Amino acid sequence: MKEINLTVNGKKHRIKIDENMRLIDLLREKLNLLGTKEGCGEGECGACSIIMDGEVVTSCLVMAFQAESADIITIEGLEKEDGTLHPIQQAFLDEGATQCGFCTPGMILSAKALLDKNPRPTRVEIKEGISGNLCRCTGYNKIVDAIEKAAILLEKGGN
Amino acid sequence: MKKRGKGVGIIFYGTGYGNGFPDISKAEAELQDDGKVAIYVGATEVGQGAKTVMTQIAAEALGLKVEDIIFINEDTMVTPDSGTAAASRQSYNTGNAIKKAAEALKALIVDKAVDKMKLNTNIGLKVENGNVFVKTFPSRKISFKEIAEDYKENPLKVEEEFIAQTTEMDEETGQGAPYWPYTFSACGVEIEVDTETGIVEVIDGVLAQDVGKALNPKLVEGQMEGGFAMGMGYGIFENLNLKKGKMKNNSFTNYIIPTALDMPDIKNVIVEDPESTAPYGAKGIGEPVMIPVAPAILNAIHDAIGVRITETPVTPDKILKALK
Numbered sequence A: 001m002k003e004i005n006l007t008v009n010g011k012k013h014r015i016k017i018d019e020n021m022r023l024i025d026l027l028r029e030k031l032n033l034l035g036t037k038e039g040c041g042e043g044e045c046g047a048c049s050i051i052m053d054g055e056v057v058t059s060c061l062v063m064a065f066q067a068e069s070a071d072i073i074t075i076e077g078l079e080k081e082d083g084t085l086h087p088i089q090q091a092f093l094d095e096g097a098t099q100c101g102f103c104t105p106g107m108i109l110s111a112k113a114l115l116d117k118n119p120r121p122t123r124v125e126i127k128e129g130i131s132g133n134l135c136r137c138t139g140y141n142k143i144v145d146a147i148e149k150a151a152i153l154l155e156k157g158g159n
Numbered sequence B: 001m002k003k004r005g006k007g008v009g010i011i012f013y014g015t016g017y018g019n020g021f022p023d024i025s026k027a028e029a030e031l032q033d034d035g036k037v038a039i040y041v042g043a044t045e046v047g048q049g050a051k052t053v054m055t056q057i058a059a060e061a062l063g064l065k066v067e068d069i070i071f072i073n074e075d076t077m078v079t080p081d082s083g084t085a086a087a088s089r090q091s092y093n094t095g096n097a098i099k100k101a102a103e104a105l106k107a108l109i110v111d112k113a114v115d116k117m118k119l120n121t122n123i124g125l126k127v128e129n130g131n132v133f134v135k136t137f138p139s140r141k142i143s144f145k146e147i148a149e150d151y152k153e154n155p156l157k158v159e160e161e162f163i164a165q166t167t168e169m170d171e172e173t174g175q176g177a178p179y180w181p182y183t184f185s186a187c188g189v190e191i192e193v194d195t196e197t198g199i200v201e202v203i204d205g206v207l208a209q210d211v212g213k214a215l216n217p218k219l220v221e222g223q224m225e226g227g228f229a230m231g232m233g234y235g236i237f238e239n240l241n242l243k244k245g246k247m248k249n250n251s252f253t254n255y256i257i258p259t260a261l262d263m264p265d266i267k268n269v270i271v272e273d274p275e276s277t278a279p280y281g282a283k284g285i286g287e288p289v290m291i292p293v294a295p296a297i298l299n300a301i302h303d304a305i306g307v308r309i310t311e312t313p314v315t316p317d318k319i320l321k322a323l324k
Protein backbone atom coordinates (compact mmCIF):
# COMPACT_ATOMS: atom_id res chain seq x y z
CA MET A 1 0.00 0.00 0.00
CA LYS A 2 1.06 3.51 -0.82
CA GLU A 3 -0.60 6.89 -0.68
CA ILE A 4 -0.49 9.38 -3.51
CA ASN A 5 -1.75 12.91 -4.13
CA LEU A 6 -3.14 13.90 -7.46
CA THR A 7 -5.62 16.26 -9.09
CA VAL A 8 -8.33 14.79 -11.25
CA ASN A 9 -10.67 17.09 -13.16
CA GLY A 10 -9.71 19.98 -10.90
CA LYS A 11 -10.34 18.08 -7.67
CA LYS A 12 -7.52 17.13 -5.32
CA HIS A 13 -7.40 13.55 -4.10
CA ARG A 14 -5.32 11.63 -1.60
CA ILE A 15 -5.67 7.95 -2.38
CA LYS A 16 -4.39 4.66 -1.05
CA ILE A 17 -3.19 2.44 -3.86
CA ASP A 18 -1.51 -0.89 -4.41
CA GLU A 19 2.00 -0.54 -5.78
CA ASN A 20 1.10 -2.56 -8.87
CA MET A 21 -2.14 -0.73 -9.62
CA ARG A 22 -2.50 0.85 -13.06
CA LEU A 23 -3.72 4.41 -13.47
CA ILE A 24 -6.79 3.25 -15.40
CA ASP A 25 -7.85 1.12 -12.42
CA LEU A 26 -7.32 4.01 -10.04
CA LEU A 27 -9.60 6.16 -12.20
CA ARG A 28 -12.26 3.54 -12.78
CA GLU A 29 -12.26 1.65 -9.50
CA LYS A 30 -11.10 4.13 -6.87
CA LEU A 31 -12.67 7.26 -8.33
CA ASN A 32 -15.52 5.57 -10.21
CA LEU A 33 -14.73 7.54 -13.37
CA LEU A 34 -16.08 4.96 -15.77
CA GLY A 35 -15.83 7.16 -18.86
CA THR A 36 -12.26 6.00 -19.34
CA LYS A 37 -12.50 2.72 -21.28
CA GLU A 38 -10.20 -0.24 -21.41
CA GLY A 39 -9.94 -1.73 -24.89
CA CYS A 40 -6.71 -3.66 -25.32
CA GLY A 41 -4.88 -3.06 -22.06
CA GLU A 42 -1.61 -2.89 -23.93
CA GLY A 43 -1.25 0.61 -25.24
CA GLU A 44 -2.49 -0.02 -28.78
CA CYS A 45 -6.08 1.19 -29.04
CA GLY A 46 -6.20 4.53 -27.23
CA ALA A 47 -9.61 3.88 -25.63
CA CYS A 48 -8.07 4.57 -22.19
CA SER A 49 -6.51 7.90 -23.25
CA ILE A 50 -6.51 10.67 -20.65
CA ILE A 51 -4.69 13.96 -20.38
CA MET A 52 -1.91 13.98 -17.78
CA ASP A 53 -0.02 17.22 -17.27
CA GLY A 54 -1.11 18.42 -20.72
CA GLU A 55 -0.11 15.29 -22.63
CA VAL A 56 -2.28 12.43 -23.83
CA VAL A 57 -1.30 9.15 -22.19
CA THR A 58 -2.78 5.70 -22.39
CA SER A 59 -3.79 5.12 -18.79
CA CYS A 60 -3.51 1.34 -19.13
CA LEU A 61 0.26 1.72 -19.49
CA VAL A 62 0.79 4.18 -16.64
CA MET A 63 1.22 2.91 -13.12
CA ALA A 64 -0.93 4.65 -10.55
CA PHE A 65 2.08 5.67 -8.44
CA GLN A 66 3.51 7.49 -11.48
CA ALA A 67 0.57 9.89 -11.19
CA GLU A 68 1.93 11.34 -7.93
CA SER A 69 1.27 15.12 -8.03
CA ALA A 70 -0.08 14.85 -11.57
CA ASP A 71 -2.88 16.96 -12.99
CA ILE A 72 -5.27 14.67 -14.83
CA ILE A 73 -8.24 15.33 -17.08
CA THR A 74 -10.67 12.53 -17.91
CA ILE A 75 -13.76 12.75 -20.10
CA GLU A 76 -15.85 13.54 -17.01
CA GLY A 77 -13.84 16.73 -16.55
CA LEU A 78 -14.89 18.28 -19.85
CA GLU A 79 -18.48 19.38 -19.31
CA LYS A 80 -19.26 22.46 -17.27
CA GLU A 81 -20.75 22.29 -13.77
CA ASP A 82 -24.19 23.07 -15.16
CA GLY A 83 -23.94 20.10 -17.54
CA THR A 84 -23.21 22.11 -20.69
CA LEU A 85 -21.09 19.99 -22.96
CA HIS A 86 -17.60 21.00 -23.98
CA PRO A 87 -17.55 22.28 -27.60
CA ILE A 88 -15.67 19.15 -28.70
CA GLN A 89 -18.34 16.93 -27.15
CA GLN A 90 -21.08 19.02 -28.74
CA ALA A 91 -19.37 18.84 -32.13
CA PHE A 92 -19.10 15.04 -31.85
CA LEU A 93 -22.85 14.88 -31.25
CA ASP A 94 -23.70 17.32 -34.02
CA GLU A 95 -21.54 15.62 -36.63
CA GLY A 96 -22.55 12.05 -35.77
CA ALA A 97 -18.96 11.23 -34.79
CA THR A 98 -20.01 8.57 -32.31
CA GLN A 99 -21.45 5.14 -33.00
CA CYS A 100 -20.84 2.49 -30.33
CA GLY A 101 -19.05 5.18 -28.33
CA PHE A 102 -16.27 3.02 -26.98
CA CYS A 103 -13.50 5.07 -28.59
CA THR A 104 -15.24 8.38 -28.00
CA PRO A 105 -13.83 9.46 -24.60
CA GLY A 106 -10.27 8.78 -25.75
CA MET A 107 -10.89 10.43 -29.12
CA ILE A 108 -12.27 13.56 -27.49
CA LEU A 109 -9.35 13.84 -25.11
CA SER A 110 -6.84 13.37 -27.93
CA ALA A 111 -8.72 16.07 -29.82
CA LYS A 112 -8.58 18.37 -26.81
CA ALA A 113 -4.85 17.89 -26.34
CA LEU A 114 -4.37 18.60 -30.05
CA LEU A 115 -6.53 21.72 -30.09
CA ASP A 116 -4.95 23.05 -26.89
CA LYS A 117 -1.62 23.10 -28.74
CA ASN A 118 -2.79 23.73 -32.29
CA PRO A 119 -6.10 25.63 -32.36
CA ARG A 120 -6.59 25.49 -36.15
CA PRO A 121 -5.20 22.17 -37.35
CA THR A 122 -5.50 20.96 -40.94
CA ARG A 123 -7.39 17.72 -41.63
CA VAL A 124 -4.09 15.87 -41.93
CA GLU A 125 -2.91 17.27 -38.59
CA ILE A 126 -6.20 16.16 -37.03
CA LYS A 127 -5.75 12.66 -38.45
CA GLU A 128 -2.23 12.56 -37.05
CA GLY A 129 -3.51 13.80 -33.69
CA ILE A 130 -6.01 10.95 -33.37
CA SER A 131 -3.97 8.27 -35.11
CA GLY A 132 -3.28 6.60 -31.77
CA ASN A 133 -7.01 6.15 -31.18
CA LEU A 134 -8.60 3.25 -33.00
CA CYS A 135 -12.24 3.35 -34.02
CA ARG A 136 -13.94 0.27 -35.41
CA CYS A 137 -17.25 1.91 -36.26
CA THR A 138 -17.10 5.33 -37.86
CA GLY A 139 -14.36 5.25 -40.48
CA TYR A 140 -13.04 8.44 -38.80
CA ASN A 141 -14.39 10.93 -41.39
CA LYS A 142 -17.09 12.29 -39.11
CA ILE A 143 -14.66 12.40 -36.18
CA VAL A 144 -12.32 14.60 -38.25
CA ASP A 145 -15.33 16.73 -39.27
CA ALA A 146 -16.28 17.11 -35.60
CA ILE A 147 -12.79 18.18 -34.54
CA GLU A 148 -12.66 20.72 -37.37
CA LYS A 149 -15.99 22.07 -36.21
CA ALA A 150 -14.89 22.10 -32.56
CA ALA A 151 -11.85 24.18 -33.52
CA ILE A 152 -14.18 26.82 -34.96
CA LEU A 153 -16.50 26.71 -31.93
CA LEU A 154 -13.55 27.08 -29.56
CA GLU A 155 -12.14 29.99 -31.54
CA LYS A 156 -15.50 31.75 -31.27
CA GLY A 157 -15.08 31.40 -27.52
CA GLY A 158 -16.24 28.21 -25.86
CA ASN A 159 -14.47 26.89 -22.84
CA MET B 1 8.45 3.78 -57.52
CA LYS B 2 4.90 4.81 -56.72
CA LYS B 3 2.23 3.54 -59.07
CA ARG B 4 -1.37 4.67 -59.04
CA GLY B 5 -4.44 2.73 -60.07
CA LYS B 6 -8.21 2.94 -60.00
CA GLY B 7 -10.77 0.22 -59.43
CA VAL B 8 -14.45 -0.38 -58.81
CA GLY B 9 -16.42 -3.05 -57.01
CA ILE B 10 -20.16 -3.67 -57.40
CA ILE B 11 -22.28 -5.96 -55.24
CA PHE B 12 -25.76 -6.95 -54.24
CA TYR B 13 -26.67 -8.32 -50.86
CA GLY B 14 -29.74 -10.06 -49.46
CA THR B 15 -30.65 -8.77 -46.00
CA GLY B 16 -32.31 -10.81 -43.27
CA TYR B 17 -31.82 -14.41 -42.18
CA GLY B 18 -32.97 -15.68 -45.54
CA ASN B 19 -33.41 -19.09 -47.15
CA GLY B 20 -36.81 -19.70 -45.60
CA PHE B 21 -35.59 -19.38 -42.03
CA PRO B 22 -38.30 -17.71 -39.92
CA ASP B 23 -37.27 -14.07 -39.63
CA ILE B 24 -39.60 -12.57 -37.05
CA SER B 25 -39.60 -9.25 -35.24
CA LYS B 26 -42.11 -8.29 -32.58
CA ALA B 27 -42.91 -4.85 -31.25
CA GLU B 28 -45.28 -3.44 -28.65
CA ALA B 29 -46.71 0.04 -28.41
CA GLU B 30 -48.31 1.36 -25.26
CA LEU B 31 -50.07 4.64 -24.51
CA GLN B 32 -48.65 6.30 -21.39
CA ASP B 33 -50.51 8.36 -18.78
CA ASP B 34 -49.00 11.56 -20.08
CA GLY B 35 -50.02 10.91 -23.70
CA LYS B 36 -46.57 9.76 -24.78
CA VAL B 37 -46.14 6.36 -26.38
CA ALA B 38 -43.73 3.66 -25.24
CA ILE B 39 -42.30 1.26 -27.81
CA TYR B 40 -40.93 -2.06 -26.61
CA VAL B 41 -38.62 -4.08 -28.85
CA GLY B 42 -35.89 -6.59 -28.19
CA ALA B 43 -33.65 -4.96 -30.81
CA THR B 44 -30.08 -4.23 -29.80
CA GLU B 45 -28.32 -0.92 -30.32
CA VAL B 46 -24.65 -1.46 -31.06
CA GLY B 47 -23.92 2.01 -32.35
CA GLN B 48 -25.57 1.60 -35.72
CA GLY B 49 -28.37 3.96 -34.74
CA ALA B 50 -31.24 1.51 -34.28
CA LYS B 51 -32.67 3.45 -31.35
CA THR B 52 -32.72 6.64 -33.36
CA VAL B 53 -34.34 5.37 -36.56
CA MET B 54 -36.81 3.15 -34.73
CA THR B 55 -37.90 6.09 -32.60
CA GLN B 56 -38.30 8.10 -35.80
CA ILE B 57 -40.44 5.34 -37.37
CA ALA B 58 -42.74 5.21 -34.32
CA ALA B 59 -43.03 9.01 -34.17
CA GLU B 60 -43.85 9.24 -37.86
CA ALA B 61 -46.50 6.51 -37.67
CA LEU B 62 -48.16 8.02 -34.59
CA GLY B 63 -47.92 11.66 -35.63
CA LEU B 64 -45.88 12.42 -32.52
CA LYS B 65 -42.58 14.19 -31.97
CA VAL B 66 -39.56 11.95 -31.37
CA GLU B 67 -39.40 13.35 -27.82
CA ASP B 68 -42.83 11.86 -27.19
CA ILE B 69 -41.68 8.32 -27.95
CA ILE B 70 -40.26 6.39 -25.03
CA PHE B 71 -38.08 3.78 -26.65
CA ILE B 72 -37.39 0.70 -24.57
CA ASN B 73 -35.16 -1.98 -26.01
CA GLU B 74 -32.60 -4.64 -25.11
CA ASP B 75 -34.08 -5.44 -21.68
CA THR B 76 -35.36 -8.97 -22.26
CA MET B 77 -37.42 -8.84 -19.08
CA VAL B 78 -39.82 -6.31 -20.58
CA THR B 79 -39.36 -6.51 -24.35
CA PRO B 80 -40.66 -8.99 -26.94
CA ASP B 81 -38.25 -10.88 -29.20
CA SER B 82 -37.19 -8.79 -32.19
CA GLY B 83 -34.46 -11.09 -33.39
CA THR B 84 -30.77 -10.36 -33.54
CA ALA B 85 -28.96 -7.19 -34.57
CA ALA B 86 -27.47 -9.16 -37.45
CA ALA B 87 -27.99 -9.74 -41.16
CA SER B 88 -28.68 -5.99 -41.64
CA ARG B 89 -32.25 -6.78 -40.62
CA GLN B 90 -33.26 -4.43 -37.80
CA SER B 91 -34.32 -1.31 -39.73
CA TYR B 92 -36.38 -3.40 -42.14
CA ASN B 93 -37.75 -6.16 -39.90
CA THR B 94 -38.11 -4.53 -36.52
CA GLY B 95 -38.80 -1.21 -38.23
CA ASN B 96 -41.78 -2.84 -39.94
CA ALA B 97 -42.98 -4.39 -36.66
CA ILE B 98 -42.77 -1.01 -34.93
CA LYS B 99 -44.64 0.68 -37.75
CA LYS B 100 -47.39 -1.95 -37.57
CA ALA B 101 -47.64 -1.67 -33.77
CA ALA B 102 -47.67 2.13 -33.88
CA GLU B 103 -50.37 2.13 -36.55
CA ALA B 104 -52.46 -0.39 -34.63
CA LEU B 105 -52.20 1.69 -31.46
CA LYS B 106 -53.11 4.79 -33.41
CA ALA B 107 -56.22 3.05 -34.79
CA LEU B 108 -57.17 2.00 -31.27
CA ILE B 109 -56.69 5.53 -29.95
CA VAL B 110 -58.84 6.85 -32.79
CA ASP B 111 -61.60 4.35 -31.90
CA LYS B 112 -61.53 5.47 -28.28
CA ALA B 113 -61.56 9.09 -29.43
CA VAL B 114 -64.70 8.44 -31.50
CA ASP B 115 -66.44 7.09 -28.39
CA LYS B 116 -65.23 9.82 -26.12
CA MET B 117 -66.07 12.66 -28.48
CA LYS B 118 -69.41 10.98 -29.25
CA LEU B 119 -68.81 11.00 -33.01
CA ASN B 120 -70.61 8.78 -35.50
CA THR B 121 -67.52 7.46 -37.29
CA ASN B 122 -63.76 7.56 -37.50
CA ILE B 123 -63.95 8.87 -41.07
CA GLY B 124 -62.34 12.26 -41.54
CA LEU B 125 -60.37 12.20 -38.30
CA LYS B 126 -56.77 13.32 -38.19
CA VAL B 127 -54.04 12.54 -35.69
CA GLU B 128 -51.34 15.12 -35.17
CA ASN B 129 -49.07 16.16 -32.29
CA GLY B 130 -50.81 13.89 -29.81
CA ASN B 131 -54.33 15.04 -30.69
CA VAL B 132 -57.18 13.41 -32.53
CA PHE B 133 -59.43 15.93 -34.29
CA VAL B 134 -62.13 16.27 -36.91
CA LYS B 135 -60.40 17.49 -40.05
CA THR B 136 -63.25 19.75 -41.07
CA PHE B 137 -63.79 21.04 -37.53
CA PRO B 138 -60.37 21.05 -35.84
CA SER B 139 -61.56 22.49 -32.54
CA ARG B 140 -63.46 19.24 -32.01
CA LYS B 141 -60.48 17.38 -30.63
CA ILE B 142 -59.18 15.22 -27.86
CA SER B 143 -55.60 14.62 -26.75
CA PHE B 144 -53.81 11.29 -26.28
CA LYS B 145 -53.42 12.29 -22.64
CA GLU B 146 -57.16 12.73 -22.13
CA ILE B 147 -57.77 9.34 -23.70
CA ALA B 148 -55.09 7.75 -21.53
CA GLU B 149 -56.92 8.95 -18.40
CA ASP B 150 -59.55 6.25 -18.88
CA TYR B 151 -56.93 3.51 -18.98
CA LYS B 152 -54.72 4.33 -16.02
CA GLU B 153 -55.06 0.83 -14.55
CA ASN B 154 -54.81 -1.01 -17.81
CA PRO B 155 -53.00 1.09 -20.46
CA LEU B 156 -53.87 0.71 -24.13
CA LYS B 157 -51.28 -1.62 -25.54
CA VAL B 158 -50.84 -3.58 -28.76
CA GLU B 159 -48.34 -6.10 -30.02
CA GLU B 160 -47.58 -6.70 -33.67
CA GLU B 161 -45.11 -8.82 -35.54
CA PHE B 162 -43.47 -8.71 -38.92
CA ILE B 163 -42.22 -11.77 -40.75
CA ALA B 164 -39.97 -11.31 -43.76
CA GLN B 165 -40.84 -13.28 -46.89
CA THR B 166 -38.18 -15.70 -48.04
CA THR B 167 -38.27 -19.24 -49.38
CA GLU B 168 -35.81 -22.05 -49.11
CA MET B 169 -33.70 -22.72 -52.16
CA ASP B 170 -34.27 -25.93 -54.03
CA GLU B 171 -31.32 -28.15 -53.17
CA GLU B 172 -31.17 -29.64 -56.65
CA THR B 173 -31.60 -26.57 -58.80
CA GLY B 174 -30.50 -23.78 -56.47
CA GLN B 175 -33.67 -21.91 -57.42
CA GLY B 176 -35.81 -19.96 -54.98
CA ALA B 177 -36.26 -16.53 -53.42
CA PRO B 178 -33.77 -16.87 -50.56
CA TYR B 179 -33.71 -13.23 -49.51
CA TRP B 180 -35.85 -10.13 -49.49
CA PRO B 181 -35.09 -7.30 -49.85
CA TYR B 182 -31.77 -6.95 -51.64
CA THR B 183 -29.52 -3.91 -51.46
CA PHE B 184 -27.02 -2.78 -54.05
CA SER B 185 -23.78 -0.89 -53.70
CA ALA B 186 -20.80 0.26 -55.67
CA CYS B 187 -17.41 1.51 -54.63
CA GLY B 188 -14.65 3.27 -56.52
CA VAL B 189 -11.14 3.86 -55.19
CA GLU B 190 -7.85 5.32 -56.23
CA ILE B 191 -4.81 3.73 -54.67
CA GLU B 192 -1.05 4.11 -54.73
CA VAL B 193 1.32 1.16 -54.58
CA ASP B 194 4.88 1.68 -53.42
CA THR B 195 6.73 -0.89 -55.50
CA GLU B 196 9.74 -0.79 -53.18
CA THR B 197 7.94 -1.38 -49.88
CA GLY B 198 4.83 -3.10 -51.21
CA ILE B 199 2.62 -0.76 -49.20
CA VAL B 200 -0.78 0.08 -50.66
CA GLU B 201 -2.33 3.40 -49.76
CA VAL B 202 -5.96 4.19 -50.49
CA ILE B 203 -5.91 7.84 -51.46
CA ASP B 204 -9.49 8.44 -52.56
CA GLY B 205 -12.80 6.67 -52.41
CA VAL B 206 -16.46 6.97 -53.32
CA LEU B 207 -19.19 4.69 -52.06
CA ALA B 208 -22.72 4.53 -53.45
CA GLN B 209 -25.33 2.64 -51.45
CA ASP B 210 -28.92 1.86 -52.29
CA VAL B 211 -30.80 2.37 -49.01
CA GLY B 212 -34.39 2.30 -50.22
CA LYS B 213 -35.05 5.43 -48.20
CA ALA B 214 -32.60 7.16 -45.88
CA LEU B 215 -34.55 7.51 -42.62
CA ASN B 216 -31.62 9.41 -41.16
CA PRO B 217 -29.03 10.42 -43.78
CA LYS B 218 -26.32 11.26 -41.25
CA LEU B 219 -26.54 7.80 -39.73
CA VAL B 220 -26.50 6.24 -43.20
CA GLU B 221 -23.30 8.14 -43.98
CA GLY B 222 -21.82 6.95 -40.70
CA GLN B 223 -22.54 3.36 -41.68
CA MET B 224 -21.06 3.94 -45.13
CA GLU B 225 -17.83 5.47 -43.86
CA GLY B 226 -17.48 2.79 -41.21
CA GLY B 227 -18.14 0.11 -43.83
CA PHE B 228 -15.54 1.62 -46.12
CA ALA B 229 -12.93 1.50 -43.35
CA MET B 230 -13.83 -2.11 -42.53
CA GLY B 231 -13.73 -3.11 -46.20
CA MET B 232 -10.35 -1.42 -46.54
CA GLY B 233 -9.06 -3.27 -43.47
CA TYR B 234 -10.35 -6.53 -44.94
CA GLY B 235 -8.70 -5.74 -48.27
CA ILE B 236 -5.22 -4.72 -47.18
CA PHE B 237 -4.65 -4.98 -43.42
CA GLU B 238 -6.63 -7.43 -41.34
CA ASN B 239 -5.35 -10.96 -41.03
CA LEU B 240 -6.37 -13.26 -38.18
CA ASN B 241 -3.57 -15.63 -39.16
CA LEU B 242 -5.34 -18.80 -38.09
CA LYS B 243 -3.02 -21.68 -37.30
CA LYS B 244 -4.69 -24.93 -36.30
CA GLY B 245 -7.81 -23.04 -35.32
CA LYS B 246 -5.95 -20.51 -33.17
CA MET B 247 -5.73 -16.81 -33.89
CA LYS B 248 -2.06 -15.92 -34.10
CA ASN B 249 -2.73 -12.24 -34.68
CA ASN B 250 -4.70 -11.68 -31.53
CA SER B 251 -3.71 -8.13 -30.58
CA PHE B 252 -3.66 -4.75 -32.30
CA THR B 253 0.10 -5.09 -32.67
CA ASN B 254 -0.32 -7.68 -35.40
CA TYR B 255 -4.03 -7.53 -36.22
CA ILE B 256 -3.86 -4.19 -37.99
CA ILE B 257 -7.02 -2.14 -38.44
CA PRO B 258 -7.15 1.20 -40.26
CA THR B 259 -6.30 4.35 -38.31
CA ALA B 260 -7.46 7.86 -39.15
CA LEU B 261 -4.32 8.28 -41.26
CA ASP B 262 -5.16 5.27 -43.43
CA MET B 263 -8.71 6.35 -44.12
CA PRO B 264 -9.26 8.78 -47.02
CA ASP B 265 -12.02 11.38 -46.95
CA ILE B 266 -14.59 9.48 -48.95
CA LYS B 267 -17.58 10.70 -50.90
CA ASN B 268 -20.90 9.08 -50.00
CA VAL B 269 -23.66 8.70 -52.54
CA ILE B 270 -26.96 7.71 -50.97
CA VAL B 271 -29.21 6.11 -53.57
CA GLU B 272 -32.91 6.21 -52.70
CA ASP B 273 -35.32 3.81 -54.36
CA PRO B 274 -38.03 3.08 -51.78
CA GLU B 275 -38.77 -0.60 -51.17
CA SER B 276 -42.53 -1.20 -51.15
CA THR B 277 -42.48 -3.75 -48.29
CA ALA B 278 -40.19 -1.66 -46.07
CA PRO B 279 -41.01 0.86 -43.34
CA TYR B 280 -41.16 4.15 -45.27
CA GLY B 281 -39.11 2.38 -47.94
CA ALA B 282 -35.97 1.85 -45.84
CA LYS B 283 -33.73 -1.16 -46.29
CA GLY B 284 -30.89 -2.40 -44.10
CA ILE B 285 -27.36 -1.44 -45.06
CA GLY B 286 -25.14 -2.39 -42.11
CA GLU B 287 -23.20 -5.09 -43.94
CA PRO B 288 -23.52 -4.27 -47.66
CA VAL B 289 -21.63 -0.99 -47.20
CA MET B 290 -18.37 -2.85 -46.59
CA ILE B 291 -18.60 -5.54 -49.24
CA PRO B 292 -17.62 -3.72 -52.49
CA VAL B 293 -14.59 -2.00 -50.96
CA ALA B 294 -12.03 -4.84 -50.95
CA PRO B 295 -12.82 -5.86 -54.57
CA ALA B 296 -12.50 -2.23 -55.64
CA ILE B 297 -9.08 -2.02 -53.98
CA LEU B 298 -7.89 -5.31 -55.49
CA ASN B 299 -9.03 -4.16 -58.92
CA ALA B 300 -7.17 -0.89 -58.42
CA ILE B 301 -4.02 -2.79 -57.48
CA HIS B 302 -4.33 -4.69 -60.74
CA ASP B 303 -4.72 -1.40 -62.57
CA ALA B 304 -1.63 0.00 -60.84
CA ILE B 305 0.86 -2.84 -61.16
CA GLY B 306 -0.70 -5.17 -63.72
CA VAL B 307 -0.81 -8.14 -61.38
CA ARG B 308 -4.03 -9.73 -60.21
CA ILE B 309 -3.99 -10.67 -56.54
CA THR B 310 -6.83 -12.89 -55.39
CA GLU B 311 -6.14 -13.33 -51.70
CA THR B 312 -6.92 -10.83 -48.95
CA PRO B 313 -5.49 -9.04 -47.14
CA VAL B 314 -3.07 -7.72 -49.73
CA THR B 315 -0.20 -7.12 -47.34
CA PRO B 316 3.13 -5.65 -48.55
CA ASP B 317 4.79 -9.07 -48.75
CA LYS B 318 2.17 -10.25 -51.25
CA ILE B 319 2.68 -7.18 -53.44
CA LEU B 320 6.45 -7.64 -53.43
CA LYS B 321 6.10 -11.33 -54.26
CA ALA B 322 3.69 -10.52 -57.09
CA LEU B 323 6.09 -7.95 -58.54
CA LYS B 324 9.00 -10.37 -58.73
Ligand code: FES
Pocket (backbone or CB within 6 Å): A037, A038, A039, A040, A041, A042, A043, A044, A045, A046, A047, A048, A049, A058, A059, A060, A061
Ligand atom coordinates in the same frame (compact mmCIF):
# COMPACT_ATOMS: atom_id res chain seq x y z
S1 FES C 1 -6.74 0.09 -23.29
FE1 FES C 1 -5.05 1.39 -23.13
S2 FES C 1 -4.43 1.62 -25.15
FE2 FES C 1 -5.97 0.11 -25.32
Ligand code: FES
Pocket (backbone or CB within 6 Å): A097, A098, A099, A100, A101, A102, A103, A104, A134, A135, A136, A137, A138, B047
Ligand atom coordinates in the same frame (compact mmCIF):
# COMPACT_ATOMS: atom_id res chain seq x y z
S1 FES D 1 -17.56 4.60 -32.27
FE1 FES D 1 -17.29 2.48 -31.96
S2 FES D 1 -15.13 2.34 -31.80
FE2 FES D 1 -15.40 4.37 -32.37
